Amino acid sequence: MTLQDVAMHQYASTKFTDTGSEPAFDEVMVEKTITLYLNGNRLTSIVTTPGFGKELAVGFLITEGLIRSLKDLEEIREMDDRVELRAGIAQDSELEYELRSSGGLGLRRSICDAEVFVPVAQNFSIGVLLASLKYLDDETQKKTGGAHTATLVGADGTLRYKAVDIGRHNAVDKVVGQAVLHGDDLSRMFLISSGRQPAGMVMKAARAGIPLIISKAAPISSGIDCARQTNVTLCCYATREKTKAFSSPDRIIIGSP
Template structure:
């Protein structure tokens, strides 16, 4: 279930009325790995298997679905129990200690040690046109009935250049991407030619998740952050933001945008 009905008092047309509305559900899910508490995620209680698998892959705990020997969800109590093929003691410092690494002569600043271990440089040669960027964003928004009902969830979709393959919604934008990642791992889907369409802000954490998933193009209707752009440039990811009202901004690796060689520079403002 994605939303709950609730009574509200609404002000409209200069009057107050009692009516009903819907609100997105927030649900705490605590994940245990090999009997040890690992993390608690506040999420939308749908597609929890995909969420757990994607989250563990994003955190560097697993790489393939075969790395998990048991996954049980106790939805009524809010617990997920995972057993791994290769048992590992959870080192809290590995998931909280900031680290600066170096690769290919460029300095990369990651928030956590596991980011440096799992984030990949993307070498995809997939191209996309500006018209296809608008079309994919429109498809994702039209497909998001959860957002249309509540206005309180984020969406992430995996696409080809022409069509949306599947999408997930969640109150947390990172969770939506983890559900996407979990689906890809479960289905052994090749990702080098795929595109991620996203509703949320393009932060450095979002870019790192996209790098871990392995897609080379990230489209969003929202804004990026400066560190998000820097990491995207370093990791080989094309970031396109503010896709709305027939406009968009290309922030990194424009060579994947077909029309990028047709740039007209704005004239310098006169004094």
């Protein structure tokens, strides 16, 4: 597993309490904008944490439904502030965008893609799911308080991929991109996300073929609806002791898988 180097800058601040003030210093996450080009056309610009730009771009194409696998991708070129991709598909010149609850842009589609359905091919032990929440712990979040984390974990509890970003959508795209570029089978892993789970987040996992999402955060009604339609197991309000499954609970087993 390759870990992402997260860029941080130290800023001076003034700490105030009810008894006075004092100088302080804080680590703050750095952001940059990268632009994605698909088949020579500008696709979108994404505000992200520097690092894993190529993985972010590939993950974005997968999770937004523009390509289905690495086989669709012919070329990837990453430069300082842009990633150019060439795919053997016809790009819709009339792509529309939507502003999502995170403030980020995604491609506008029906809320849930009717053709996306994730079969029950892999079960997951509740013990493994709850124990794996430890992978959300991250020094960047402890230092800055501004990070979202996404991880992909195998059914045996092995951490496979991890990404940290200022955006919860970006973090998911980065781990999906890592897995796709390594040729791994996403249907045998589950996704741990630090963020809320509206439709846009759930559909990223569903399009990538990820069968289960677990998050410490809350679901949104659109996310539950999409999870039920696509047969993704959506677990939220997770702690080290419990979680609640809002869809497809049959993938979760008590005991060892």
